[in-house]
Amino acid sequence: MAHISSKQQGTLLFWVCLCLMVSTLQTLVLNEQKHAERLTESTPPTVQTTASTRADPGRGDGGTFGCANKSFCDTYCSICEINAWGTQECYELLVHVCEHQFDLDMDSINSTDWCSLERVKSAYNNFTVCTEIVAECLLIPWPNKFVESVLVNIHTTYFQECPTEALRDPPPSIVLALVMTPICLIPAMVVLVVLKTKNGDRRS
Numbered sequence: 001m002a003h004i005s006s007k008q009q010g011t012l013l014f015w016v017c018l019c020l021m022v023s024t025l026q027t028l029v030l031n032e033q034k035h036a037e038r039l040t041e042s043t044p045p046t047v048q049t050t051a052s053t054r055a056d057p058g059r060g061d062g063g064t065f066g067c068a069n070k071s072f073c074d075t076y077c078s079i080c081e082i083n084a085w086g087t088q089e090c091y092e093l094l095v096h097v098c099e100h101q102f103d104l105d106m107d108s109i110n111s112t113d114w115c116s117l118e119r120v121k122s123a124y125n126n127f128t129v130c131t132e133i134v135a136e137c138l139l140i141p142w143p144n145k146f147v148e149s150v151l152v153n154i155h156t157t158y159f160q161e162c163p164t165e166a167l168r169d170p171p172p173s174i175v176l177a178l179v180m181t182p183i184c185l186i187p188a189m190v191v192l193v194v195l196k197t198k199n200g201d202r203r204s
Helices: 004-042 073-081 087-107 117-137 143-160 172-203
Strands: 051-055 064-068
Touching: 051 172, 064 073, 064 117, 073 087, 073 117, 087 143, 117 143
Parallel strands: none
Antiparallel strands: 051 064
């Protein structure tokens, strides 16, 4: 069996470490791309609006009731007008309707799956889009304090026991990269120092 010199061992170790690091970085890049694609898919579409003004019985004489010029907005605005609700009052009540639908959707999911993003993503996205469309129709900025308070209640009710990303262990690929980097650099630096020292001795 041929003897491998320390120089050859150092070179071999260096290339093995380099290959491991490249493979780990490729895995990290692919994971980040997949994560970005999932976020893009779950982002709700934006809705363009054009404002119109109606009489608002909930605000007394001379009041105005904002309603966007969209066909699907007529239903929401009519509810507000028929019940003589003010804009903010009507918005809050309609958001509670969205929240009630979310509760029904969550009740149809086993409570052990509430922390699974894949299982609750649809219900959560539907609730978000519902509140956004209602706000769009009533010409109320979104997000707003009321929606934020409702979201806090939802998270307290359904997701309080779920582990957060901040408390989770990093993915194995990241742990491997963090561990392998110093392990690979130390022998590589030792080999470079030894080679530099030998070259210096020869010159002298």
